[in-house]
Amino acid sequence: MAITITSEFQDALDRINTGENVLITGKAGTGKSTLLRTFLDSVEEKNVLVTAPTGVAALNVGGFTIHKAFGFRPGMYPDDLKSGGKYHASAATAKLLQSVDILVVDEISMVRADLFDMMNLALQRMRKDTRPFGGVQLVLVGDLLQLPPVVTDDESRLFTEHWDSPYFFSAHCYDDVALSNINLTTVWRQSDEEFIEILNQIREGSVSGAALDRLNQQVDADFQAPNDWVTVSSRRKGVDKINRERLDALDTQKFLSVASRSGDTDKTSFSGSDELHYAVGARVMTVINDPLGRFVNGSFGTVLKATDDTITVQLDHNGEVVELSHHVWEIKRPTVTDAGIGSEVIGSVSQFPVILAWAITIHKSQGKTIPKLFINLAGGTATDGQFYVALSRGVSLDNLRFSAPVEPRHIRANNSLVRRIRRDVGPVTTTDRITFLSIDGVNFGISDHVARIHAVVMEGSQKVADFGTWINPMSDLGSFGERHSIPAGGLAMAPTLSDFWPLLLRQAEGSIVVGDNLPMLERAIRHQEKGMDLALGNGYDFSEFSIPLSGSDVIERSHAMAAAHSEIPLSIGHGQVVPLAPQHTEGAVFIPSWAPHSPMLLDPTHATESDHAWAAYSGGPTNDLVADEVIETADLLSAWAVSRGYWTESEADDVRTRASHAGVSNLTLPDVESLKLDIPSLLVPGTRIAFTGRNNLLGGPADDDRLRELCAAKELEYKTTVSRTRCDVLVAHDPASQSRKAQNAREFGKPIISQDDFEDWYNNGPATDSSTAAERTSVVAETATLPPTPETSTLPATEQEAPEDTFAYTWVTPDEYLTPGTRVSFRGSTYVDGVLLPQGEPLQGLCSMLGIEYKQAVTKTRCDVLVTDAPDATDGKMKMARMHNKPLIRQEDFDAWAKQKLAELDFDDARDAVSEEQEDELPVEAVEPAPLETPAPAVRPVAAAAAEQPVPDTNWVSYEEYVASSAPAQPPVPSQTVMPAAPMSSIASSTGAVAKRPKFEKALKRTKQSAIVAAALFVVIIAAGIAGLPVAVGGISLLGSMAAAIVTVVFGIKALVHKVQDA
Structure with missing residues (x-):
């Protein structure tokens, strides 16, 4: 087949022939391999070594793997090529590397940064030439946005410490190579323009x-x-x-x-x-x-x-x-x-x-x-x-x-690569507004969660904004919490990433973003705020400027970036500015009272009245504030703390102090949580106990084996998950944690004990002094929901003597209220088609599919309706719904509505789409199936390289993945009375059997269907006889009728068995 030499091809061939180091990139189907073959067929007088990172890729181009050509062995790193290292090239390899004139590397996207550095060092050493790659011309070929380099979990920390990314362009020698970028644009494989x-x-x-x-x-x-x-x-x-x-x-x-x-x-x-x-x-x-x-x-x-x-x-x-x-x-x-x-x-x-x-x-x-x-x-x-x-x-x-x-979630691209490629083909930028953004957070190895951000906005040489916030990472805090000495409940009132984002976008609007640790932010939105649109335009990671960056926290590092730019302006030729930001979507910032001082200066030309109120709560200017915005800020802070199980008198006083500083002294806040846990009465022999957020416990490691031993020594039963029926108590490093286990504990009414309290109890035994015990109690966000006790009330005496409550909630139906965009919060256990969906990603994913917006908390302005499984409950979210007069939807009504909507979306089979545990073509982290005792998917294991981190307990599983990995379960009959969290013995008695009607109903349905088929075929037999049709027709119908009758009997028996079991 004749090859068409386009102007792009000719330009590329000319550059190679003049000795330039080139990087040939382009979309799939643009002829990269064809161009490479054309070059190889035309070269005559030079020694060309053709390589690729994998055996399959090497075979495709008739070359050799990089390891074979260079004599590298598995497990080698750049230091091994230095004097005294493990690299000892054979005579044949040394002769080869000394003779090569042009080095071709195909599928360059899969070449790791360390391997690229090793190739450079090997050529320099064998050729005794200190020029990049020993003076050898490079021809690199590949689409950077196709398959990436493979880095195992064990190697991830090594890469974080030594290279900015695993990609070849993060190699230490890359900037010295001076590659000419040849981007092929003509697509030959597809002709469908829409495709x-x-x-x-x-x-x-x-x-x-x-x-x-x-x-x-x-x-x-x-x-x-x-x-x-x-x-x-x-x-x-x-x-x-x-x-x-x-x-x-x-x-x-x-x-x-x-x-x-x-x-x-x-x-x-x-x-x-x-x-x-x-x-x-x-x-x-x-x-x-x-x-x-x-x-x-x-x-x-x-x-x-x-x-x-x-x-x-x-x-x-x-x-x-x-x-x-x-x-x-x-x-x-x-x-x-x-x-x-x-x-x-x-x-x-x-x-x-x-x-x-x-x-x-x-x-x-x-x-x-x-x-x-x-x-x-x-x-x-x-x-x-x-x-x-x-x-x-x-x-x-x-x-x-x-x-x-x-x-x-299927469409995953490396954002740092996307930035580079978009900038290369994008227009020249003329803005002098630059946002320097520094990010930090929790890194579990398998997922990242942003917990702190600071931004400095410059216009020319003038600083127009300098602000930041702490972020609730919706996970345990890990070593990040220890590094910053975050106390228990320290981020209970911090906004989520999506709560902060609208304010940031307004401040950054019209600027080019230069970021520190942008990859963490880009990875975080896959787990922490799945599907959130960053909308940051197309900027730069500061590491791309090859300028050392100093500073131990986000404030110092963002200031250091701005100072470097003020001293010598950064070379920002291409890029896309942050687009116009929504002006009516509310944002939030929050600096906790325990945290170090943080600048809080907003650009007034890019801030709303709400933005100014939030800034004022955290040290910003207090002049010209709108009182209603100040009050609403207090409402949101209290609502977040209530939903996270940490609304105490201390938090309430903190909010009042901040509001008073902002000019508002009269606030109506929710009642603080006054329930206290009697830890000795909870932790009695036989108590089933789980842990979250532990890094170490009682002076030693907190792995499963040791936790099991520690629990056994106190006659406690160690559990790895928090479920409604098989766990009684959760011990949390931070009782306000938003980990999956902590969310489940609140959802199921399980007491949450702080790790400090647990260790104190473990070391000192049951407290005999009631005042001492009271000092060591922990607050639970949502109280246990227990069956009614008809004869003896267990409510506190003060509540029994209180006047009758005549408040009436407004109840609505999903059909009349849940329109596209409705903001919905959920209280208690949410079931859809027999599957229990915990708070976080599963519910968020479900709401996304249904066209409604998931909200974690019930707030005055950011939530429209609450779905509840207990109409008579009086706990956190119900209090907030009452306080803000929000309508309620019964859980069973939502279940029926959601099932209907999902059926319309042809999602009926999603629950049965359970994929078997399978091996990947490339090494990736495996997803462990959830134990049957828990409604939440198990968290993937932490890599050995992250052994110092606590076991991560995060919210990263989507609704579809969750229903695919969850065993169907029927919701329990809703309780009629809400009572304080009880001791372990009381909690254990409340775990009634979960109804299993779906199995019986399914078998009964199939019994009816097969019976109908049998009857229909029998009718065919009679009709065939009357019509005088061939005997074969009647015979076939008779066999079919008999088969259907047998199936009817089988499913009838199954239905009876399930009915007996359910009884």
Whole structure:
């Protein structure tokens, strides 16, 4: 096939031929591989070494893996290449590296920063040349937004300490290389303009609603891929299962070919299958380029004939029939001969040059074109850019299908790469307004949670804003809490990231953002505020300017960035300013009273009256404030503290003091929580106890084995999760924690004891002095909901003597009140179709699907309605609903409404879409299935590299992932009386059996359905006899009727069994 040399191609070839170091990038299908082959075919007088980071990529370009070419061994790092290190190149490797003129690296996006530094050091050392890469010309090829480099959990901390990111451009030698960027733009694979535009959006991880809607028109959950379609998936086991099942379904003779190896080979030595099962009718993909030009690596076809020695395949793309015999892959290593760089054969593998291809992994599909593409989204996407790789294999929307709706969580792109690429092709910026933004927070290794932000806004040389806030990270605080000496409940009144964001966007509007630790922010929104639109334009990470940054906290570091810019203006040529920000969406800032002083200066030209009130509460100017805004700020602070279980007299006094400073002395605040826990009566033998946020406990590690031993010593039962029926008490490092366990404890009415109190009880035994015990009590946000006790009231005497409460809530129905955008908070246990959804991500994801907005707290201006499972409750959220006169929706009404809405969204099968635990093509963190005793998914294990961190307990699972990993459960019958949290013995008695009606009803439904079928077929028999139809018709109907009758009996028995069990 003739190659079209475009002006882009010619420019690239000219630059390479003049000796420039080049980086050839471009979207999928723009001809990067074609350009590389054209260059390699044309080079004559220079020694070219072609490499790639993986065996598959090296085979695709006829080159060698980087490790093989350079003689690197697994586990090597740059220090190993220094004098006295572990790197000892063989004579052949040294000769090769001394002879190379041009080094080609394909799939550069997968090359790690440490490997790039190692290549540089090896060439400098072998060539005794201190120039970058020893003076060798570099030709780097790849789409930076496709598959990323692989960094294991154990290595993540090493990278954080030594490189800004795992990508090659974070290597220490990168700035010295002086690469010319060649960006190919003409797309050859796809001609569908609408599809190309969607691909462009997904490549950058910022897909529009319209594009997402268009993709989801191609969703078909029941799609059975026809024979000429290819299924791609991120999971290797899923791919193997599909191929095995499709092959087994063929009624033709099955064959097996085992690869024959000789000499020096390994698993990545060839691209075929070690064991190839095949048969006539099998779908296959070729894995070599045909020397005769009939097919290429990645051509699809169907097996027409098969023997032990040959496979005859009809190719899809041209209908040609080719006969294939065993192909021999020669395993080579690079060497230098008199003619230049060459290779020598060190082994071989013999096997048919095809693999089964009803399904292939996304990793295996890279570089291929798949005309009819079915993307299986079970298990999601494992790495940045993986969904883009899968989607860009297709050629049109018409020949594209998805197994499930495409969601923003599937579309993962590395934001630092997106920034670089967008800036390269973006316009020159002329603004002199710059926002210097520093971020810090909790890093669990598997997820990041922002807990502190500070910003300095400059216009020219003038500082116009200098402000920041502490953030409630919606997780445990880990070592971040220890580093900043955050007391228990210290962030109970801090805004969430999304609460703060509107204020920040207004202040940053029209500026270029220069950030410190932007990757943490970008990672955090995947877990902490999933789906939140950053809307920060396209700016820079400060590390890109290669200027040392000093400072121990966000204030010092943001000031240091601004000072560096004031001294020598940063070179900001390209970028996109922060767009116009919404003026009516309220923001928030908060500096706790225990925290160090923090500047609180807002740019008045970019601030609302509400913004000024929030600033005044944390040390900002107090002149010209609007009283109503000051009062509303107090309402929100108290509501957040109530919802987080830490609204004490101390917090109430703090709010009153701040309001008084802002000019308002008369506030109506919620009653403080006065319930006290008698810890000795709770922690009696047999109490089932869980822990959250622990770093160490009682002077030692807080791993599961030690916690189990500590509990056993006090006759307590250690539990790893907090559930309604199998856990009695939670011990929290911070009783106001928003971890999943803490949220569950409040939801289920479980007492939360601080770690300090637990350790005091453990060391000192039960307190005998009531006043001492009172000093060690902890506050619980939501009291336990217990069954009524008809004869003896257990309410405190003061409440029994109180006048009758005549307040009446306003009850509404979902159909009349829940319109798109309605802001909804939830109290207690929320069930939808038998699945219990905890606070946080599961409920947030559900609300997103239903078109309503999830709110954690009931507030005056940011919440419209409360869904409650206990109409008579008088706890935190019910108090706030009453205080602000918010309408209520009964949980059972919401359940029915949500089920109907989800059915309309064709989400009926989501609960059954449980994906088996499968191995990834690339190493990724595995999701552990939730134990059946808990409604919350288990948290993924922390990497060994993060051993000093507490076990993370975070909110990162989406609604769809949650229902897919949760066993259906029926909600308990709502209690009628709300009572104070009881001792363990009382709590244990309240754990009545959970109703299991769905199993009985499902079996009964199937009994009825099969009975109807049996009756219908019996009618057919009678009709056939009357009409004189052939006996065969009646016979078939009779057999069908008998089968249906048997099924009816089976399900009838199952229904009776379930009914007895439920009783």
